[in-house]
Amino acid sequence: MSDPVLNIAVFALFVVITLYVVYRASSRNSTTADYYAAGGRFTGRQNGIALSGDFLSAASFLGIAGAIAVHGYDGFLYSIGFLVAWLVDLLLIAELLRNTGRFTMGDVLSFRMRQRPVRAAAATSTLVISFFYMLAQMAGAGGLVALLLDVHGGFAQAVVIGVVGVVMVLYVLVGGMKGTTWVQIIKATILILCVVLMTVFLLGKFGFSLSNLLSAAADNSPLGDRLLEPGSLYGGSEVSKLDFVSLSVALILGAAALPHVLMRFYTVPNSREARRSVVWATGCMLVFYLCTLVIGFGAAAMVGPDAITAAPGGENSAAPLLALNIGGTLLLGVVSAVAFATILAVVAGLTITASASFAHDVYANIVKRGKVRAAQEVRVARLTAVVIGVLAIFGGILAAGQNIAFLVALAFAVAASANLSTLLYSLFWKRFNTMGTLCGIYGGLIACVVLVVFSPVVSGSPDSIFPGVDFHWFPLRNPGLVSIPFSFLCGFVGTLLARDKADPRKQAEMEVRSLTGIGA
Template identity: 45%
Template sequence: MVTLGAAVVDRLSLQLTLLLFLSVVVVTLFTALLTAPQRDEISEFYLGNRTMSPLRNGLAMCGDYLSAATLLGSTGLVALTGYDGLLYLCGTAVAWMMVLLLVAEPLRNSGKFTLGDTLALRLSRMQRPVRIALAICTLTITTLYLVAQLVGSVALLTQFTGEPSANTRLLCVVVIGTIVIVYAAIGGMPGATFIQIVKAVMLISGVTVTAVMVLNRFDWNVGSLLGTAADNSGLGSRFLEPGLRYGGSTTNKLDFFSLQLAIVLGLAALPHVMMRLLAPKSSTVLRTSVVWATGLVSLVCLAAGILGLGATAIVGRDTIAETDRKGDAAVLLLAHDLGGAVLTALLSCLAFVTLLAVAAGLTLAAATSLAHDLYGAVIRKGRAKETEELAVARLAAVVIGVLGMLLALVSWGTNTATLAFLAFAIAASAILPTLVYTLFWRRFTAQGALLSLCGGLATSVLLVVFSPVVSSTPASFYPSVDFAWFPLQNPGIVSIPAGFLLGWLGSILSSPEVPQSYEDFEVRTLVGAE
């Protein structure tokens, strides 16, 4: 194969990857069908087995959060930018601390199936408009993130075959999307949980073993690893100093801060992560589960940092950049050098499984919002039977999956990181302010929730539209035109304060909620209902 893929993997790696991937898919699909809800109960479809141990819950949470971007993108960022890439990984790990300390337990105690149930319990007025606004935000976030995963599956395919043809792209997206629909529509939360646990175990094992192999290559001398990475970066000591990617101008520094702000604050408001927080049956299990998730995510981030440095030290920064300017090929090039075709196939299969698992969780979260918040609460006004709502949820999973496939095909060539970061920014700007005010501010009202949700969403999207992401630079969607008056690529530094400000403004300008409603709600958040 005289292609880009030939520089990354050989034909044996491709064959092994295909064999491993098909094996994992067959096993997980079969298990998803076996563990699928056997009764027409929406609680089982939405939340799955609520009696799982903290470790299994923690693995599922870890699987929900970690995407292929952690394995490929973050590793490549470290390989190309050194210190700045490591700093980016720190934000990924720190995000879980906010989930643990701020929202996990109050949300589980007051929630049922979605955040909409928490808002309905807290607010005495305008519950239907609030649920509609929340559903729109949820669908926007999950669709953006889902499209990023499906486009990423094609991007990963290019590491094997080079630039794929239109038919190859279509086949890849349809196959991955169909598998995701089966996981979500038939397996529900039990099926999604199983694939998340399998993915988390594979990811943790894969990156840890590979990181050990890198450290062993340098006799467990971290100083030697760092020194060799700096030497082979072609940049010398600058590779281990801040500013290589996010330094220099004030705009670059603000852009990095904005990105980290969206990641750290957005995690707690991602719809599929919030669904996972509602699943444990008791607060004690939830706390321990989040601690497990925090530790496991931190371990993966540490290993990813070692892999990135190892790729630069062993393969060389120039080779990585020539193969893939974004650095996504770094971990595959490193695996080929360390373990040949077998290790390359294992990590490649792991990346595909990671894409599948995250996409399944996103599809399920979107389907839940459509079925429970829009259909059950708004259209049927709470009178829908469980069998009826369950049928709508399964149908919604199919619709969301097909929509994601169509958008992924239309969006081919789009920077997947941009889609994912926009999803984080919307979550942090629209859903997080609403969640925090709902849980902790007595004066919060339905008007404040509507302004926070709609304003945070609109601000995030508008700032990205008028940013260098869309126009004015060679890497923009429309490089030949310039209407980018907002200088940053990541809107979080402006849109997140705007979301909180709008929620505050809407609340103080409207009549207070019934005082007794917050007092009852506060007791519920502290005590819960086991």
């Protein structure tokens, strides 16, 4: 029923416009500060909108709408976790991080530690987290094109994932952080306008009565009234209840440790604007997630969970199918272009973060020991972006078919496990030392990745990445409940057992700088 030519035309128009914006914005990418942090010239409002653009990924738009349409109340739990997570950023992270670091998370963690091992650990966790997050976005791209072009084979999805990868690398190579930020601002504005308009159209069809909409959704769902009650996804057994607690912990604590979110705080001139960024981002996302609640139940009411799960792309096709139902092929083309733009913008942000971490932390400060020209460091960052793009394309092809909200939740678990404990200990614990930092990062990272590999996500379930085999022994689909406390324990024990003591002068300097901004 869709019009592939129209869908591709709308998407191509967006790509052309944003590439032009990126090109115009890239004229001053001559220094590392310009390339990594846009020279710190964005306002809190601009950066807040860009933050929401970076955070509102394909998981938020496609995955959550699909989860609500199919699972009802339990699907909306993703939205609650994603939104509440920003309180941790606002209260504990944003201002102190902006004052202490310069370009990457490694700047903060290594401030009063031994530089080389800590920067290597920070870069490792950044690259792993970025890869997990990219898997979700690329899987979303493949599922979306399967719906739009009515393609059921894997080859066409692989081709589109490749195209998305190439365009995202172009954004990063040409525009750096400044160009990528403007893409995020454009994308966030279009995305929020799109979901607000869809919400208004949808409520209008039910007499602007949310009760009528919810009743129709329950009537059209195999779950019936249970669609509106807790328990359809996370209430069937004790293990599923534990899985819900684990998911909630990962979502709420993960946002404060995502490298591509943390790096955005360096694009503003001071800590006050960093706080404003979080407030603006939270406001934008509040509007968005309230709209996805209506869109998800609207898809259940007007399309039906059975039609959604049977469509190419599965749960991720709920929002596009609803757009086709209420607005025809034109609205479907617009919604699909917005979804593609969402994927492109997020993977561009992830790519520049991962490439900056490698070039700044590994190449400039470990390999070259800080003696490197700016142009040379930027060149390495661009080469790294190409390599990351290739890896993301292959990973996205493997992960096609998974619910992308769920895949992003795994990235949140890895981020919270590897980064959060060391960030908080570095900022607030005077005794914390290099050994504690390394134990916290590597202990949490290894524990989280191992538990994911041996969980039902990878094997032993019909919707696993490898459904034909079964080598899982960890029962939870999200490891956050185990791996996050384990990383805090590793950092604590490593600090107490280490022989090296924290430098009191560097600790005092970091404390004054983080709280006042002097020297930032």
